[in-house]
Amino acid sequence: MEELDLKQLFNVFWKSKIQIILIVAIFIAIGVIYTISFVTPVYTAATDLILTKSEESAQAAGLNGQTTDSITANDVTLNSKLVSTYSELVKSKNVLRQVISNLNIDINEMELKKNIVVSSVKDTELIEISVTDINPANAKKIANEIAKVFTEKVEEFYNINNVHVVDEAETPSAPSNVNHIKDVLIFAAIGLVIAIMYVLIANMLDTTIKSAEEIEENFNIPVLVSIPIYNLDNERRGR
Numbered sequence: 001m002e003e004l005d006l007k008q009l010f011n012v013f014w015k016s017k018i019q020i021i022l023i024v025a026i027f028i029a030i031g032v033i034y035t036i037s038f039v040t041p042v043y044t045a046a047t048d049l050i051l052t053k054s055e056e057s058a059q060a061a062g063l064n065g066q067t068t069d070s071i072t073a074n075d076v077t078l079n080s081k082l083v084s085t086y087s088e089l090v091k092s093k094n095v096l097r098q099v100i101s102n103l104n105i106d107i108n109e110m111e112l113k114k115n116i117v118v119s120s121v122k123d124t125e126l127i128e129i130s131v132t133d134i135n136p137a138n139a140k141k142i143a144n145e146i147a148k149v150f151t152e153k154v155e156e157f158y159n160i161n162n163v164h165v166v167d168e169a170e171t172p173s174a175p176s177n178v179n180h181i182k183d184v185l186i187f188a189a190i191g192l193v194i195a196i197m198y199v200l201i202a203n204m205l206d207t208t209i210k211s212a213e214e215i216e217e218n219f220n221i222p223v224l225v226s227i228p229i230y231n232l233d234n235e236r237r238g239r
Helices: 002-015 017-038 055-063 073-090 093-103 109-114 136-158 180-205 212-219 232-238
Strands: 043-051 116-120 126-133 163-167
Touching: 002 017, 002 180, 017 180, 043 136, 073 116, 073 126, 073 136, 093 109, 093 136, 109 116, 126 136, 136 163
Parallel strands: none
Antiparallel strands: 043 126, 043 163, 116 126
């Protein structure tokens, strides 16, 4: 019985394959139009910072006869605790106001803050500052300026110099929010789901008898005779 049901289901989809393909194609076209016409491309530039051994710790270690190049457990513990604090400091008003003033850009603090993402790599002392902007060159300039101002503020507030730039931000070559292949696949998947639902609902609402087997199965009545469809017009054309 299950094999018969699956076979019928397959036949339903096979008979409606044109409608399914058409619906999927329509949604793919909608996806292409959406990504090209309605999505404003934005660019993301990122710079990486690292928390290292502070100069004060190095000087203290030298006075105690320790190797100044080595990083102690206290340095690692301190840096780990400072990562979360530094991540919040990057997006503080004090830092952002200085960045806006230095670059002389026409943007307010809250809008700039929304375009900044600060993330720390787990179990490391690395901090990544990402800036998103509709202009790729501006994204790069803002990211590097934030890193510069942030480093200065850390030295000013904490009186330590333990933040250094690992990789400066570079001008992004492609938008970070546009992926045509991904968008088309998503719309195609949505179209396929809707097409399947449409075929199933249409089949459920269709109460017509399509074969003698359906009569025997649904009504338990044996079919004694079947009359084939005879097309008189085709015969006349043949003559």
